Amino acid sequence: MxxxxxxxxxxxxxxxxxxxxxxxxxxxxxxxxxxxxxxxxxxxxxxxxxxxxxxxxxxxxxxxxxxxxxxxxxxxxxxxxxxxxxxxxxxxxxxxxxxxxxxxxxxxxxxxxxxxxxxxxxxxxxxxxxxxxxxxxxxxxxxxxxxxxxxxxxxxxxxxxxxxxxxxxxxxxSPMGLVYNKTLFEENGWELPETWDEFFALGDKAKEKGIALFTYAGIHPGYMESLLWPAIASAAGIDTTTDISNYVEGSFSSPEVMEVLANIQKIAADGYLMEGTVALNHTQSQTDMMMNKALFIPNGNWMEGEMKDAPRADGFEFGMTTAPSLNAGDQRYVMTSxxxxxxxxxxxxxxxxxxxxxxxxxxxxxxxxxxxxxxxxxxxxxxxxxxxxxxxxxxxxxxxxxxxxxxVFGFAALPEGSKVTPRDEVFQSVADVMNGAMTPEQWAEKVEASFTEVSNMAK
Missing domain, CATH: 3.40.190.10 (Periplasmic binding protein-like II)
Known part of the structure; x- marks a missing residue:
């Protein structure tokens, strides 16, 4: 045994x-x-x-x-x-x-x-x-x-x-994306958004019912990859995400990537983020979403098993959609864990x-x-x-x-002796962006600086 x-x-x-x-x-x-x-x-x-x-x-x-x-x-x-x-x-x-x-x-x-x-x-x-x-x-x-x-x-x-x-x-x-309550959408006659404009328009409708558009595991911002990487792939192309994963300088600050970062900032800046999100862990934010306090949470299909004993709204039914695209008809992507x-x-x-x-x-x-x-x-x-x-x-x-x-997204191996971890620079900045302490431009600059340091280490 x-x-x-x-x-x-x-x-x-x-x-x-x-x-x-x-x-x-x-x-x-x-x-x-x-x-x-x-x-x-x-x-x-x-x-x-x-x-x-x-x-x-x-x-x-x-x-x-x-x-x-x-x-x-x-x-x-x-x-x-x-x-x-x-x-x-x-x-x-x-x-x-x-x-x-x-x-x-x-x-x-x-x-x-x-x-x-x-x-x-x-x-x-x-x-x-x-x-x-x-x-x-x-x-x-x-x-x-x-x-x-x-x-x-x-x-x-x-x-x-x-x-x-x-x-x-x-x-x-496991597919990763924006998890939502199918029943809530059916009861309100809401359609799943395909573009960022439709995403925020739906958020305005939810506000009228006292529901936030979005929440995430605030103290575990890595969950945001379910939204970030597919949104960037849709906006800037899958080759851009490949460049980002290989620390190519300039890849995280292209105009299309900057549009995605600006939309992520808009979630908080324009009042679409569930109050208190930044201080929550994954189970707290997931429970709040399942109680219909927010429409979407970035997560994977394992969430159902992880939260099998958690309280939820009557009739709650798991659904998942993709990250929004910049324009209607743009290729959309599903992050696979x-x-x-x-x-x-x-x-x-x-x-x-x-x-x-x-x-x-x-x-x-x-x-x-x-x-x-x-x-x-x-x-x-x-x-x-x-x-x-x-x-x-x-x-x-x-x-x-x-x-x-x-x-599938994963950062390439860092050079031996590297003292910077670009993945941390990407996701540890999310709280500052959501709190208004960092602009999308500063977010991109911080990540690009880490790419430069990795490039210099590799020479």
Whole structure:
């Protein structure tokens, strides 16, 4: 049986408290608990009696999937898995890594606020796992790279050095956009806005009913990426977001980008932001939105599971739309969140970790993740495999892909020794913009200055 690090032990390791989020069981259907035939074939492959140490971020998807999939892997391969799982896993394992106790496998959320993964990328501390994706899956013998969603592996999310090699493996794929209450819109006869002008016009109608147009997780401004990057891609083109992700000077201050930044400022400056937003965390702002205090909140389809026990307006029904475009008919985009798996370069059991990764990409694992967590893996077949397990709300929010093209955004690796983090400059400025302490021009100047510093470091 696996050795699951308890809350008490984690406390003694890191002297920090943490709390978990529940999972989202979404169907009475049950995924078979037996190993697949292809997995049975690998049980005699020389891994028996080995130990695998894994570190898992526990977010809105909860722990149930991980507990079950680890049990199945242990049973199939005859190994022991020592799992640490926590909402603050980055803070927990950082001192362990410094002390030389490196996990064999890490699963980290898309917006790692601890900076652990970005630090490991900067220090070249992740293992090259290209061979896993060049090789076959455990069930489908085609190369794994052909089974992953198109356009994911070659982004900075998985290939941070732009060298054609994979260092981070995709986990789930979740649409991100503006979450809203379908019922509220139906009751008022409101149409979803496509352009910024329509967005603010709808905000004027909402004001008449005492409802704000917009809120966000004020003290976690990274959630604003659900709005910012798709809006920039629509206004300035997807190539501009690629340039931004590679710190190209001038990319964050083009005229089209400046229009987007000005519209974001207008949300607060013209009274469309829910009062008190800047001081709220993600669950507080999400709850207020679900109580019809605001029409929209930037988020992903995991919000339903994360807030499954939260109060909400009568008849609340999850919906999602895209970020607004500057002009009618402009291409709109849907930000896709891709959380990641990685194997540290210092892992003691890298081959077993690679086998665990392959095991996670099996149909059995994908269905279990849908059933226990309500999420969908970043595999081409995952949506079909998951349809009987995910909730109506998750499926409803996935309809946003009918409104715009999917895009994945991730900043490229920073030069070793870099003392600036452009992503922080982008999102830590949001509160100042919303409070009126910073203009869009100053926001852009701050980000551009960080790009210049990165360019100078890279020379």
């Amino acid at each position: 696996k050795k699951l690090v308890s809350m008490a032990l984690a406390l003694s390791l890191c002297l920090a408290m943490f709390a978990g989020c529940g999972g989202t069981p979404s169907s009475s259907s049950t995924v078979s608990s037996g190993p697949s035939s292809s997995s049975e074939d690998t049980s005699t492959s020389g891994f028996e009696n080995k130990e695998l140490n894994i570190a898992i971020f526990e977010g809105g998807y909860g722990p149930e999937y991980w507990e079950e999939i680890v049990d199945r892997f242990e049973e199939t391969y005859g190994v022991t898995v020592n799992m640490q799982i926590s909402p603050t896993i980055g803070d927990i394992i950082r001192p362990q890594i410094v002390a030389g106790n490196v996990p064999d496998f890490i699963s980290m959320n898309d917006n790692d606020t601890t900076g652990l993964i970005s630090s490991m990328i900067r220090e070249n501390a992740l293992l090259d796992i290209t061979d896993v994706f060049e090789g076959p899956g455990l069930e489908d013998t085609s190369p794994l790279k052909e089974q992953v969603l198109e356009g994911v592996l070659n982004t900075a999310k998985c290939s941070p050095y732009s060298d054609g090699k994979v260092y981070l493996a995709p986990f789930n794929a 891709v959380e990641q798996f990685s194997i540290p370069a210092g892992a003691k059991n890298p081959e077993l970790a690679k086998e665990f990764l392959r095991f996670l990409y099996t149909e059995e694992s994908v269905k279990l993740f849908a059933e226990k967590a309500g999420g969908i893996y970043a595999l081409k077949n995952a949506t079909e495999w998951s349809k009987d397990y995910v909730t109506e709300g998750v499926y409803s929010m996935n309809d946003v892909y009918n409104m715009g093209d999917s895009m």
